[in-house]
Amino acid sequence: MASLTRKLERGRAGLSSLGIHAILIAYSVLALFPLYLILLNSFKSRRGIFGDPAGLPNESTFSTKGYQSVITNSDFPLYFGNSLVVTGVALFFILLFGAMAAHALSEYDFPGSTFIGLYLILGIMVPIRLGTVALLKLIVDLNLANTLTALILVYTAQGLPVAIFIFSEFLKNVSHEIKDSARIDGLSEYRIFFEVVIPLVRPVIATVAVFSMIPIWNDLWFPLILSPGESTRTVTLGVQKFVGQYTVDWGAVLAALSVAVVPVLFMYIIFSKQLIRGITAGAVKG
Amino acid sequence: MATLEIINVSKSFGRTEVIRDVSLQVEDGELIVFVGPSGCGKSTMLRMIAGLEQVSAGEIWIGGKQVDHLPPAKRGIAMVFQSYALYPHKNVRGNLGFALKHAGVRREEVEQRVNEAAEILELGDLMDRKPRELSGGQRQRVAIGRAIVREPQIFLFDEPLSNLDAALRVHMRVEILKLHQRLDNNTMIYVTHDQVEAMTLADRIAVFRNGRVEQSGTPMELYRKPANDFVAGFIGSPSMNFLNAEWDAQTEKLSAAGQLLDGSVLQQAGIVLPGESATGLKLGIRPEHLSLSPQGEFSGRVQVFENLGGESFVHINPVDDEVLVAKLEGEHNFRPGDNCCLQANPAFLHLFGADGQRLS
Numbered sequence: 001m002a003s004l005t006r007k008l009e010r011g012r013a014g015l016s017s018l019g020i021h022a023i024l025i026a027y028s029v030l031a032l033f034p035l036y037l038i039l040l041n042s043f044k045s046r047r048g049i050f051g052d053p054a055g056l057p058n059e060s061t062f063s064t065k066g067y068q069s070v071i072t073n074s075d076f077p078l079y080f081g082n083s084l085v086v087t088g089v090a091l092f093f094i095l096l097f098g099a100m101a102a103h104a105l106s107e108y109d110f111p112g113s114t115f116i117g118l119y120l121i122l123g124i125m126v127p128i129r130l131g132t133v134a135l136l137k138l139i140v141d142l143n144l145a146n147t148l149t150a151l152i153l154v155y156t157a158q159g160l161p162v163a164i165f166i167f168s169e170f171l172k173n174v175s176h177e178i179k180d181s182a183r184i185d186g187l188s189e190y191r192i193f194f195e196v197v198i199p200l201v202r203p204v205i206a207t208v209a210v211f212s213m214i215p216i217w218n219d220l221w222f223p224l225i226l227s228p229g230e231s232t233r234t235v236t237l238g239v240q241k242f243v244g245q246y247t248v249d250w251g252a253v254l255a256a257l258s259v260a261v262v263p264v265l266f267m268y269i270i271f272s273k274q275l276i277r278g279i280t281a282g283a284v285k286g
Numbered sequence: 287m288a289t290l291e292i293i294n295v296s297k298s299f300g301r302t303e304v305i306r307d308v309s310l311q312v313e314d315g316e317l318i319v320f321v322g323p324s325g326c327g328k329s330t331m332l333r334m335i336a337g338l339e340q341v342s343a344g345e346i347w348i349g350g351k352q353v354d355h356l357p358p359a360k361r362g363i364a365m366v367f368q369s370y371a372l373y374p375h376k377n378v379r380g381n382l383g384f385a386l387k388h389a390g391v392r393r394e395e396v397e398q399r400v401n402e403a404a405e406i407l408e409l410g411d412l413m414d415r416k417p418r419e420l421s422g423g424q425r426q427r428v429a430i431g432r433a434i435v436r437e438p439q440i441f442l443f444d445e446p447l448s449n450l451d452a453a454l455r456v457h458m459r460v461e462i463l464k465l466h467q468r469l470d471n472n473t474m475i476y477v478t479h480d481q482v483e484a485m486t487l488a489d490r491i492a493v494f495r496n497g498r499v500e501q502s503g504t505p506m507e508l509y510r511k512p513a514n515d516f517v518a519g520f521i522g523s524p525s526m527n528f529l530n531a532e533w534d535a536q537t538e539k540l541s542a543a544g545q546l547l548d549g550s551v552l553q554q555a556g557i558v559l560p561g562e563s564a565t566g567l568k569l570g571i572r573p574e575h576l577s578l579s580p581q582g583e584f585s586g587r588v589q590v591f592e593n594l595g596g597e598s599f600v601h602i603n604p605v606d607d608e609v610l611v612a613k614l615e616g617e618h619n620f621r622p623g624d625n626c627c628l629q630a631n632p633a634f635l636h637l638f639g640a641d642g643q644r645l646s
Contacts, residue, residue: 175371180336181367181371182373183337185385186357186385199375
């Protein structure tokens with residue numbers, strides 16, 4: 001009898017895990033399908049794209065013309081470089097200042113610390129795009145229009161609230177005794193932060209990095225408004241070049257988008273192990 | 287190797303006073319244990335000695351130098367924490383040498399001191415492991431090693447054995463005692479809430495309650511002559527029995543648990559009886575000073591009988607609402623409801639006034 005119940009229970013557990021996997025697989029397909037379409041069609045001629053959007057490229061429709069026009073278009077590497085610089089530098093500042101602010105809020109008890117914490121995190125609720133007009137005015141006043149600096153500053157401000165929020169949750173759990181121990185060992189507060197705290201929350205850094213990077217890399221709004229100049233265009237804005245008023249070079253657009261996905265994908269592969277550990281930390285006893 | 291002087295130290299967090307005017311002197315080479323219930327201020331006192339908390343008032347001197355304004359690293363102390371507080375991303379060797387490397391000590395010397403500490407604590411095989419690959423006892427040894435490497439004037443231990451299981455705790459207790467001897471009797475301050483650790487380790491115990499030192503002295507002083515009922519109840523296991531008592535100055539008799547005890551008997555135990563009649567007194571008898579005797583003054587029904595084999599504890603009700611626990615040597619067998627008659631050894635009676643202070 002007992003063995004029968006156990007079998008039933010095992011069956012039920014198997015069923016529920018099957019259900020969970022079905023949902024996850026369905027979601028993955030849904031999320032990956034557009035990417036698949038982009039990649040697929042970027043290797044097709046214009047006729048192939050419109051004739052059979054979902055079909056695999058065959059002899060008559062296969063074409064690398066899209067990629068050729070992306071590569072021969074001499075500006076594209078520049079856009080790509082701009083995107084990399086903006087995303088990289090903004091990410092660096094978000095991680096640095098986000099972790100520092102969260103550390104200060106969790107480690108030191110000072111008057112108004114709760115208020116400052118809430119104020120910093122409030123930014124999650126207020127979309128930064130609401131302030132676009134004021135931001136544009138400020139950037140123009142600072143003579144930063146059409147510079148990458150403008151984008152870096154705005155993206156850093158945009159990414160900090162979420163970064164501080166995530167870091168705070170994890171830094172709160174870093175043992176106080178380890179920090180005290182480092183103090184007794186004679187480390188300054190800065191070195192405690194960089195040499196003791198940061199190595200302890202490495203998975204969280206990866207999590208925050210991936211979460212912060214994607215919206216910056218994908219953003220079209222601020223490059224369009226703050227730095228639309230030819231020399232400061234990012235990839236997302238650069239792709240617009242292939243979108244004309246009357247004709248769209250779909251092959252080139254899709255090829256450019258495919259190439260633009262590569263850095264995000266690359267970073268995700270590097271960080272995925274740490275990322276998963278960061279997301280599940282606390283939920284699972286480590 | 288240094289003395290430690292704590293002079294009129296107070297500490298408050300906001301309006302809460304956690305340490306109230308504590309003065310204490312620790313001699314060179316002494317192992318002193320701060321013991322007390324949780325929230326009594328013993329850990330805060332230790333953190334102030336370490337420099338992790340600032341004193342609100344008073345002075346702390348280590349080795350003849352005032353240190354209460356110095357950062358922790360400049361005080362010549364090393365601390366071992368309850369949670370070990372090892373750096374998880376460094377291996378054992380890295381953990382041991384971290385403080386020295388940071389202080390700019392030459393590489394060869396770091397290596398030499400790390401190896402010495404590793405030898406003392408038998409960490410040789412574990413040097414390349416990360417803390418997560420070590421057992422609790424091994425981690426604690428590394429934590430102690432980290433303290434040794436710094437060659438401090440004073441070692442501070444903050445409940446270092448509380449995270450270990452019972453068997454390992456007993457083992458590590460002995461290890462710490464051996465270490466104290468091996469390090470030429472270095473001055474050590476050890477915080478614990480466990481009175482057994484306090485009794486076995488200490489040269490001297492300071493019992494804390496509500497931010498004050500209730501009594502400090504050698505373990506046997508505290509055991510034999512507790513200054514008040516709190517210390518009496520805290521030191522010794524199982525803890526002392528207290529019976530409500532009244533003193534009648536006219537008849538010179540003390541009544542407790544329905545019995546009348548002669549004043550002369552109490553005086554033999556060194557008790558100074560009040561000149562006038564008094565109520566609300568407490569008569570203290572340790573379980574080990576009660577024995578079975580047909581003529582015993584305290585008789586009652588057995589409530590609980592705990593048998594440990596070679597010894598046992600019997601709980602009886604001499605009168606309603608009062609319990610006496612006796613520690614019996616040898617093998618006994620009682621069942622709840624049995625009659626039991628106990629006699630107290632008059633030489634080891636304690637009497638406490640209505641204010642809890644010892645009458646002697």
